[in-house]
Amino acid sequence: xxxxxxxxxxxxxxxxxxxxxxxxxxxxxxxxxxxxxxxxxxxxxxxxxxxxxxxxxxxxxxxxxxxxxxxxxxxxxxxxxxxxxxxxxxxxxxxxxxxxxxxxxxxxxxxxxxxxxxxxxxxxxxxxxxxxxxxxxxxxxxxxxxxxxxxxxxxxxxxxxxxxxxxxxxxxxxxxxxxxxxxxxxxxxxxxxxxxxxxxxxxxxxxxxxxxxxxxxxxxxxxxxxxxxxxxxxxxxxxxxxxxxxxxxxxxxxxxxxxxxxxxxxxxxxxxxxxxxxxxxxxxxxxxxxxxxxxxxxxxxxxxxxxxxxxxxxxxxxxxxxxxxxxxxxxxxxxxxxxxxxxxxxxxxxxxxxxxxxxxxxxxxxxxxxxxxxxxxxxxxxxxxxxxxxxxxxxxxxxxxxxxxxxxxxxxxxxxxxxxxxxxxxxxxxxxxx
Amino acid sequence: xxxxxxxxxxxxxxxxxxxxxxxxxxxxxxxxxxxxxxxxxxxxxxxxxxxxxxxxxxxxxxxxxxxxxxxxxxxxxxxxxxxxxxxxxxxxxxxxxxxxxxxxxxxxxxxxxxxxxxxxxxxxxxxxxxxxxxxxxxxxxxxxxxxxxxxxxxxxxxxxxxxxxxxxxxxxxxxxxxxxxxxxxxxxxxxxxxxxxxxxxxxxxxxxxxxxxxxxxxxxxxxxxxxxxxxxxxxxxxxxxxxxxxxxxxxxxxxxxxxxxxxxxxxxxxxxxxxxxxxxxxxxxxxxxxxxxxxxxxxxxxxxxxxxxxxxxxxxxxxxxxxxxxxxxxxxxxxxxxxxxxxxxxxxxxxxxxxxxxxxxxxxxxxxxxxxxxxxxxxxxxxxxxxxxxxxxxxxxxxxxxxxxxxxxxxxxxxxxxxxxxxxxxxxxxxxxxxxxxxxxxxx
Ligand SMILES: Cc1cc2nc3c(=O)[nH]c(=O)nc-3n(C[C@H](O)[C@H](O)[C@H](O)COP(=O)(O)OP(=O)(O)OC[C@H]3O[C@@H](n4cnc5c(N)ncnc54)[C@H](O)[C@@H]3O)c2cc1C
Ligand SMILES: Cc1cc2nc3c(=O)[nH]c(=O)nc-3n(C[C@H](O)[C@H](O)[C@H](O)COP(=O)(O)O)c2cc1C
Ligand code: SF4
Ligand code: SF4
Ligand code: SF4
Numbered sequence: 001x002x003x004x005x006x007x008x009x010x011x012x013x014x015x016x017x018x019x020x021x022x023x024x025x026x027x028x029x030x031x032x033x034x035x036x037x038x039x040x041x042x043x044x045x046x047x048x049x050x051x052x053x054x055x056x057x058x059x060x061x062x063x064x065x066x067x068x069x070x071x072x073x074x075x076x077x078x079x080x081x082x083x084x085x086x087x088x089x090x091x092x093x094x095x096x097x098x099x100x101x102x103x104x105x106x107x108x109x110x111x112x113x114x115x116x117x118x119x120x121x122x123x124x125x126x127x128x129x130x131x132x133x134x135x136x137x138x139x140x141x142x143x144x145x146x147x148x149x150x151x152x153x154x155x156x157x158x159x160x161x162x163x164x165x166x167x168x169x170x171x172x173x174x175x176x177x178x179x180x181x182x183x184x185x186x187x188x189x190x191x192x193x194x195x196x197x198x199x200x201x202x203x204x205x206x207x208x209x210x211x212x213x214x215x216x217x218x219x220x221x222x223x224x225x226x227x228x229x230x231x232x233x234x235x236x237x238x239x240x241x242x243x244x245x246x247x248x249x250x251x252x253x254x255x256x257x258x259x260x261x262x263x264x265x266x267x268x269x270x271x272x273x274x275x276x277x278x279x280x281x282x283x284x285x286x287x288x289x290x291x292x293x294x295x296x297x298x299x300x301x302x303x304x305x306x307x308x309x310x311x312x313x314x315x316x317x318x319x320x321x322x323x324x325x326x327x328x329x330x331x332x333x334x335x336x337x338x339x340x341x342x343x344x345x346x347x348x349x350x351x352x353x354x355x356x357x358x359x360x361x362x363x364x365x366x367x368x369x370x371x372x373x374x375x376x377x378x379x380x381x382x383x384x385x386x387x388x389x390x391x392x393x394x395x396x397x398x399x400x401x402x403x404x405x406x407x408x409x410x411x412x413x414x415x416x417x418x419x420x421x422x423x424x425x426x427x428x429x430x431x432x433x434x
Numbered sequence: 435x436x437x438x439x440x441x442x443x444x445x446x447x448x449x450x451x452x453x454x455x456x457x458x459x460x461x462x463x464x465x466x467x468x469x470x471x472x473x474x475x476x477x478x479x480x481x482x483x484x485x486x487x488x489x490x491x492x493x494x495x496x497x498x499x500x501x502x503x504x505x506x507x508x509x510x511x512x513x514x515x516x517x518x519x520x521x522x523x524x525x526x527x528x529x530x531x532x533x534x535x536x537x538x539x540x541x542x543x544x545x546x547x548x549x550x551x552x553x554x555x556x557x558x559x560x561x562x563x564x565x566x567x568x569x570x571x572x573x574x575x576x577x578x579x580x581x582x583x584x585x586x587x588x589x590x591x592x593x594x595x596x597x598x599x600x601x602x603x604x605x606x607x608x609x610x611x612x613x614x615x616x617x618x619x620x621x622x623x624x625x626x627x628x629x630x631x632x633x634x635x636x637x638x639x640x641x642x643x644x645x646x647x648x649x650x651x652x653x654x655x656x657x658x659x660x661x662x663x664x665x666x667x668x669x670x671x672x673x674x675x676x677x678x679x680x681x682x683x684x685x686x687x688x689x690x691x692x693x694x695x696x697x698x699x700x701x702x703x704x705x706x707x708x709x710x711x712x713x714x715x716x717x718x719x720x721x722x723x724x725x726x727x728x729x730x731x732x733x734x735x736x737x738x739x740x741x742x743x744x745x746x747x748x749x750x751x752x753x754x755x756x757x758x759x760x761x762x763x764x765x766x767x768x769x770x771x772x773x774x775x776x777x778x779x780x781x782x783x784x785x786x787x788x789x790x791x792x793x794x795x796x797x798x799x800x801x802x803x804x805x806x807x808x809x810x811x812x813x814x815x816x817x818x819x820x821x822x823x824x825x826x827x828x829x830x831x832x833x834x835x836x837x838x839x840x841x842x843x844x845x846x847x848x849x850x851x852x853x854x855x856x857x858x859x860x861x862x863x864x865x866x867x868x869x870x871x872x873x874x875x876x877x878x
Binding site: 067068069070348349350351352354355367371391392 | 472479483484540542
C-alpha cells in the first residue's frame with residue numbers, strides 16, 4: 001500500500017488529511033476523537049487574545065444549499081473564532097499534542113493587528129508544544145468588522161507585516177491562511193511570502209448569502225428577523241479553491257511556496273486534485289461536519305488505492321504534477337479540434353443534448369422522429385455543453401480530429417502544428433509567426 | 435367471531451376485522467413530501483419527453499415533476515388536471531408500467547423509471563387536500579349538453595364542457611356516480627372513498643347536474659335527448675358481460691366478476707361479505723386479477739386464476755400478475771373451462787388444456803378439475819343497450835378521432851366507443867376530446 005506519510009514544512013503526519021480550523025477542532029474532546037478516527041493532523045479552532053472570549057449568536061449559525069436527497073452542497077456560517085477562554089484552549093492543546101506526538105497540531109490565531117498582541121499570544125502558543133501556527137486572515141464576518149480576519153487578509157501590507165512579526169516571535173512554521181474574498185489571490189500570497197511565511201493555506205470561506213426567507217424577507221440563517229452574510233464552504237466552493245491554489249502554485253513570485261489546500265475537500269479524489277495542483281496536504285471542514293470524522297477512512301483508502309494504481313510511492317510523487325499544465329487561455333492550442341460523438345448504444349433518448357445545443361448552443365444535434373440523436377460535424381464547435389448535460393456518463397465524448405482530417409465546420413484541414421492566439425491572424429497584437 | 439379459513443361454502447368473516455382493514459387499505463401508500471422531492475429529482479426534464487407521448491391524456495410530465503421538485507405541488511396539480519381532470523384517480527389506477535413509466539428514459543437506462551404515478555398522486559392529493567378547485571367556468575353559452583353515464587368518460591366530458599360555459603346534465607343509471615371508479619376499480623387502489631371525494635371535488639366547477647336512476651333505453655331515449663339538448667355525449671361503458679357457454683354456468687355461485695367487485699366496493703362491512711373457501715377465476719385481464727386478489731384478501735383459502743392462453747397473452751400487465759402472485763393467488767395458463775361441476779351446488783370447474791395450432795387456439799382432450807365453491811367469470815365486458823341508429827364497429831360505437839359518432843350531434847367515448855384501450859385514462863382523454871369537439875361544433 002502506498003505510503004501516505006506527509007512532511008509538510010518538516011511537520012510529519014501519517015496522512016495528508018488535516019482538519020481545518022473550525023468546529024471539528026474546537027476542543028480536546030473533538031480533536032482526540034478525530035485523531036482516533038485517523039486524521040493526520042488538525043488546525044485548532046482559531047484562538048483570540050487573552051481576556052473575555054468572543055460571543056456567538058444564539059440563533060442559527062449555519063445556512064445551506066442542497067442537491068438531490070438533501071445532499072449538502074454548500075454550507076454557510078456566521079460563527080466567530082473560539083468562544084472559549086484562551087487558557088482552556090492552550091491547556092487542551094498541550095495535553096492532546098503530548099498524547100498524539102505523531103499527529104500534526106497547528107494552532108490558528110487571530111488577534112488585533114498590533115505587534116504586542118501577536119507577541120503576547122505567540123509565546124503562550126509556543127509553550128503548548130504545537131507544531132506550528134496558522135494565521136487566520138480569512139474570517140469574512142464578525143471578526144473582520146473588528147479589523148481582524150479578512151480585514152487583514154485583504155490588505156497585502158498587513159499580511160506581510162503580521163507574518164513578519166510572527167516569524168520574529170515564533171520559531172516553528174508559520175502558515176498564512178488566505179481569504180478568497182479578494183480580486184487576485186496572488187497578491188496576498190506574495191505578501192505572505194515576503195513576510196517570511198513558511199506556507200499559505202487556502203481558501204477560507206467565501207462571502208455569501210445562501211438563501212432568502214421569502215416569508216420573512218430576510219437572509220438565512222435568520223436571527224430575529226435579520227441575517228448577515230456568512231462564509232461559504234463545502235463541495236460548492238471547490239472549483240474556486242482549486243483555481244486559487246493553482247494561481248499561487250504557478251505564479252513565479254510564489255513558486256515553490258508550500259500550500260495547504262482547503263475548500264470543499266469531500267473525498268480522496270478532491271484531495272488528490274488539490275495536491276496535483278500543488279498543495280502539499282489538504283484541510284477538511286465541511287465534509288467532516290456533514291458526515292462525521294469517519295470519512296477520513298474513505299479518504300485514506302481511496303488515495304492509497306489510486307496511488308498504488310498510478311505507481312506513486314509517496315504523496316510527494318504527485319504533488320504539483322498538474323501545475324505545468326495550467327496555462328493562460330492564450331496558450332491553448334487552437335489547432336486542437338474535437339467533435340462531440342454520441343454513442344447510440346448508451347443513449348437513453350432523453351433529448352437533453354438536443355435541447356441544450358438547439359436552444360443555447362450551435363444547432364449541431366439532429367433529432368429524428370424516433371429519437372435518434374446525432375451530432376452534425378459541420379455545426380459542432382465542440383463546446384462540450386452536450387457532454388455536460390447528458391445524464392449518461394461517457395455517452396457523449398469528444399473525439400479529436402487527427403491532423404490531415406477536415407473540420408467540416410470550417411472546411412479546413414487539421415494541422416499538426418501547435419498554434420495559439422498569440423500568433424493567430426485575427427489577433428491584432430499577434431506576433432508574426434516565424 | 436371469525437369463520438375459520440378452511441370451512442367450506444360461502445362464509446362471511448373468514449378474516450378478523452383488523453386483518454380485513456389491513457388487506458384493503460391503500461395498496462401503494464402515498465409519498466411524503468421528502469420522498470416526493472427525491473423522486474422528482476430523478477426526472478431528467480426530457481426534451482419532447484417520451485413519457486408525455488405515452489400518456490393517453492398527454493400530461494406535461496416533466497413540467498409537473500419540476501414543479502414538485504421546486505416546491506409547488508399545487509402548480510404541478512394544475513398542470514396535470516388541465517389535461518386530465520381525473521388525474522387523482524389515474525395516479526392510482528393507471529397501469530403506469532405499460533404507459534408513461536414504460537416510456538420513461540430511466541426505464542431504458544436502469545430499469546427504474548421515474549415514479550410518475552406516485553408523483554402525480556402527490557401533486558393531486560396536495561391540491562385536493564386544500565379543497566380548492568383550480569378551474570373556473572367561462573361565461574355561460576346558453577347551450578345545454580346531455581351526457582349519458584357518469585363514469586370517467588362522462589365526467590371528463592362534462593367538466594370540460596362546463597368549463598367552456600355550457601350547462602351539462604348527466605343521466606346516470608346507477609345510484610352513485612363515478613362509473614367503474616366507484617363500482618369496478620379494486621378497493622385497495624381507490625381506498626378511503628376516493629372515487630366519491632374526487633367526484634365532489636370535480637363538481638365544484640359548477641354547471642353539472644347529475645340525474646340518477648335515468649337509464650338510456652329505459653327512462654330516457656336518445657331521440658328525446660337529441661330533441662331537448664344541443665348535443666349528446668354517450669359514455670355508458672360496457673354494461674354486458676360475455677358468457678362462458680359451458681354446462682353448469684347457471685349454477686349458484688358462478689358469478690360475474692364485475693358483480694362481485696361492485697358488491698365488494700359497495701359493502702359497508704367487508705366482514706359481512708361471504709366468500710368461498712376455494713375460488714376459481716376465469717379470465718386473463720385486469721378484472722380477473724382484481725377479482726382473484728380481492729377474493730384472497732377477503733379470506734378465501736385458495737384462489738386460482740385460469741386463463742386460456744399463455745401468460746404473455748394476458749391483458750393484465752406483468753406488474754399486476756406479479757401483484758396477484760405476491761398475494762398468494764395461483765395462475766394457471768393454457769387451460770379453458772369446459773364444465774362447471776356439482777350436483778345442485780357448485781363443487782368445481784373442469785378445464786381442458788389448450789394449444790395453439792396454426793395460430794388458432796385448440797382445446798385438447800387433456801382435462802383436470804379444480805375443486806371450487808365459487809367461480810368468477812371475467813372473460814370480458816360487452817356493450818349493451820347501444821341506441822339504435824349508431825354505427826357499431828367490433829361491438830363498439832364507431833367514433834372519429836374527436837369522438838363524433840355516425841349520427842350528427844351525438845358523440846361517444848370511453849369503453850363504449852372504439853379507439854384506445856379500456857382504461858380509465860383513455861376514457862378521460864376521449865371524454866375531454868369529445869367535449870372540445872362539441873364545443874367547437876356548438877360555437878361554430
Ligand atoms: C374490474 C375492473 C377493474 C379495472 N381496473 C382498472 C384499472 O386498474 N386501471 C384502469 O385504468 N382501468 C381499469 N379498468 C377499466 C376502467 O375502469 C374503464 O376503462 C373505465 O371506467 C371506462 O370509463 P367509462 O366512463 O367509459 O365507463 P364506466 O366507467 O363503465 O362508466 C359508465 C357509466 O355509465 C353508466 N351507464 C351505463 N349504461 C347506462 C345507460 N344506459 N344509461 C345511463 N347510464 C348508463 C354506468 O352506470 C356508469 O356509471 C377496470 C375495469 C374493470 C371492470
Ligand atoms: C462553522 C465554521 C467555522 C469556521 N471557523 C473558522 C475559524 O475559526 N478559523 C478559520 O481559519 N477558519 C474557519 N472556518 C473555515 C474553515 O476552516 C475552512 O477554511 C472552510 O470551511 C473551507 O473548507 P471546507 O470547504 O472543507 O469546509 C470555519 C468554517 C466553518 C464552516
Ligand atoms: S459540443 Fe456544443 S456545439 Fe457540439 S454538439 Fe455538443 S453542444 Fe452542440
Ligand atoms: S443527452 Fe445523452 S442520453 Fe440524452 S439524448 Fe442526448 S446523448 Fe442521449
Ligand atoms: S421520460 Fe422520465 S425522465 Fe424523461 S421527462 Fe419523462 S419522467 Fe422525466
